Structure formats: C-alpha cells, structure tokens
Amino acid sequence: MEQHIALVTGGTGGIGTAISRRLAEDGFRVIATYSSPAKRTHAEVWRAEQRERGFDIAIELMDVSSFESCAAAAADIREKYGVVEVLVNNAGITRDAVMKKMQMEQWKDVIDTNLSSVFNVTKQFLDDMLERQYGRIVNISSINGQKGQFGQVNYSAAKAGIHGFTKALAQEVARKGVTVNTISPGYVATAMVMAVAEEVREKIKAQIPVGRFAEPEEIARAVSFLTAKEAGYITGSNLSINGGQHMY
Ligand code: CAA
Numbered sequence: 750m751e752q753h754i755a756l757v758t759g760g761t762g763g764i765g766t767a768i769s770r771r772l773a774e775d776g777f778r779v780i781a782t783y784s785s786p787a788k789r790t791h792a793e794v795w796r797a798e799q800r801e802r803g804f805d806i807a808i809e810l811m812d813v814s815s816f817e818s819c820a821a822a823a824a825d826i827r828e829k830y831g832v833v834e835v836l837v838n839n840a841g842i843t844r845d846a847v848m849k850k851m852q853m854e855q856w857k858d859v860i861d862t863n864l865s866s867v868f869n870v871t872k873q874f875l876d877d878m879l880e881r882q883y884g885r886i887v888n889i890s891s892i893n894g895q896k897g898q899f900g901q902v903n904y905s906a907a908k909a910g911i912h913g914f915t916k917a918l919a920q921e922v923a924r925k926g927v928t929v930n931t932i933s934p935g936y937v938a939t940a941m942v943m944a945v946a947e948e949v950r951e952k953i954k955a956q957i958p959v960g961r962f963a964e965p966e967e968i969a970r971a972v973s974f975l976t977a978k979e980a981g982y983i984t985g986s987n988l989s990i991n992g993g994q995h996m997y
Contacts, residue, residue: 752778755976756826756833758813758870759784759840760806761795763939764889767965768837768972773804775973777835780826782811784840813840813866814858823873832877835976838867838911839889843941845900856903863907867914875922884927885976888915889968892935892991908933912987919985928984930975935991938962959992 753776760769760781769781783792792808799806807830811822826833841863844855867888878884893901894908912931919929936942936953942962945953954962971988974980989995 752776753834754778754780754826754830754832755835755837756780756782756809756870756874757837757839758782758811758866760837761788761792761808762840763941764934764937764965764968765839766795766799767969768839769806770799770802770804771966771969771973772835772837772976773806775976778807778830779804780807780809780830780833782809782813782822782840784810784812786810811870813838813870814861816869816872819866819869819873827877832881833874834878834881834883835885835887836871836874837887837889837972837976838870840866841889841891841907841941843901843904843944845904845945847900848902851902859903860907863904864910864914867911871918875927878927879922879925882926884922884925885980886918886927886929887972887975888929888931890931890933890987892933892989892995895933895989895997896995915987916985923984926981928975928981930983930985931987932968932971932975933987933989933991934963934968935989935994936962937965937968939965957992957994961992963990963992 755772755777757769759765761783769779773779796808812818888911890911891908893905897905915931
C-alpha cells in the first residue's frame with residue numbers, strides 16, 4: 750500500500766516533535782526537517798530517540814530561510830520518498846528585543862525564517878499537490894501574530910503575514926483539492942517559551958484563562974484534524990489554540 754507523505758519543517762523541535770509523532774500515528778510517512786549541518790548530530794540523536802519510542806521518522810536538512818536549500822531538499826525528498834501530500838510549515842525562531850534595541854539582523858532573521866520560509870517551502874511542493882488534485886497545507890502562526898507582543902515586532906509581523914499567505918493561497922488552490930489553513934498557538938511549554946525571563950513568563954501565564962501553557966500535543970492534535978482527508982471543506986481558516994488568552 751502506498752504510504753502518504755507528510756513533511757514537517759522544524760519537525761525535530763518543540764511543537765514539531767509532537768506534530769511529527771502525531772502524523773506518524775495517523776499513518777503518514779513523516780519527514781522532519783532540521784535547519785543546518787551543525788544540527789545534524791542533534792537530529793540523528795532525535796531520530797534514534799523517536800525510534801526507541803516506536804516512531805520511525807525520517808530527517809532532512811532544510812534551511813527554510815533559503816530558497817535554494819529548500820529546492821535541494823525537495824529534490825532529495827521526491828527522489829527518496831515520493832510526493833509530499835501534507836506540508837506543515839512549522840519552523841520558526843524568536844529574536845526578541847524592544848524595537849528601540851532591535852537590530853536589522855534580528856528583524857531579517859525572523860522575517861526570513863518565519864515568513865519567507867512559508868513561500869520558500871510551499872513553492873517546492875505545491876505543483877505536485879495541484880497535479881494530484883490533493884494536498885493539505887498547515888501553517889503554524891502564533892497568538893502574537895494576532896494580538897502583537899511587547900518585544901516582538903519582528904515575530905508578530907512575520908506571524909501576522911502568515912495569515913495573509915494562508916488566505917490568499919487557499920483561494921488559489923481551493924478547486925484543486927488543496928486546503929491551506931493556519932493554526933495560531935498561544936504559549937506552549939517548549940524551550941522557545943522557557944527562554945523568556947521567568948518573571949515575564951509568569952506575567953504572561955497569569956493572563957491565560959486556562960491557567961497554564963499548552964502542551965505541544967494539544968497543537969499536534971489540531972494539525973491531525975486539519976490534515977485529515979475529511980477536512981476538505983476547511984480552508985483559509987485559522988484555529989486559535991491559546992487557552993483563551995486572546996479571543997476575537
Ligand atoms: N507592556 C508595557 N510595558 C512593558 C511591558 C508590556 N507588556 N513589558 C515590559 N514593559 C516595560 C518595562 O516595565 C520597562 O519599563 P521601564 O523602562 O519603565 O522600567 C520597559 O518596558 C522595558 O521592558 P523590559 O525591561 O522587558 O525590556 P528588555 O529590553 O529588558 O526586554 C524583552 C525586552 C526581552 C523583549 C522582554 O520584554 C520580553 O521577554 N518580552 C516578552 C517577549 C515574549 O513574549 N516572547 C515570546 C517568546 S515565545 C513565542 O514567541 C512563541 C509564541 O508564538 C507565543
């Protein structure tokens with residue numbers, strides 16, 4: 750039986766690991782990407798850990814901020830595994846600083862990795878999806894792309910941009926069996942959130958009606974929902990998963 754292929758960018762990271770595992774449980778052949786040759790050893794250790802837990806997940810080097818790196822990885826993936834049916838644009842970074850102190854590099858790194866990446870990666874796999882008349886694309890944005898966040902003009906702008914990308918592309922490909930949706934997680938208990946100073950983090954937690962940070966699996970569950978065959982009528986939508994921190 751043909752195995753359906755799912756690609757998760759940043760799939761070895763905090764939320765990415767939960768998404769990769771969940772899609773593997775759903776029966777996909779999952780490929781998780783990592784960002785640089787320097788992270789190869791980490792990715793291989795990660796892969797071995799997943800195997801021990803019963804998840805056979807492939808890894809692939811893909812610097813999502815570089816169109817050329819994405820093109821090279823996509824060619825390799827096509828040759829090794831076949832056509833990608835489910836794409837989860839999950840890779841992202843933070844370079845937090847107040848605008849007054851933010852350097853051009855911090856702006857550029859975040860825009861390239863969190864927003865241009867969505868174009869760089871999607872561009873590689875969209876034609877195959879259109880040709881097959883089937884595809885599921887899920888873009889991981891953030892609560893902070895919806896409401897803005899003190900210290901994150903770069904991140905908030907990039908994550909807000911994802912909503913526009915999703916809604917425009919969803920219209921272009923709707924008749925071809927390809928859905929495009931956004932998930933906007935709130936604060937998830939991962940290393941990215943733990944990097945925020947404890948007193949700032951505690952203040953943020955106090956603003957969450959549910960009273961805790963999200964577990965990565967709670968985001969992965971929504972990815973599973975949106976990537977199912979049965980989700981074909983959901984497109985151009987945004988699913989907020991933020992414990993009630995931002996309702997609109
Ligand atoms: N609103 C208004 N004023 C604020 C404020 C807020 N939310 N937070 C801080 N201030 C005030 C401070 O009280 C301080 O005032 P004074 O100068 O009068 O004392 C001033 O603004 C400077 O603030 P900081 O001391 O915090 O500035 P800093 O340069 O030391 O720190 C920062 C900047 C590192 C960006 C810090 O503000 C911060 O960590 N902010 C939170 C960023 C954040 O939430 N990141 C999320 C990362 S996880 C993620 O992004 C995942 C996801 O999708 C949710």
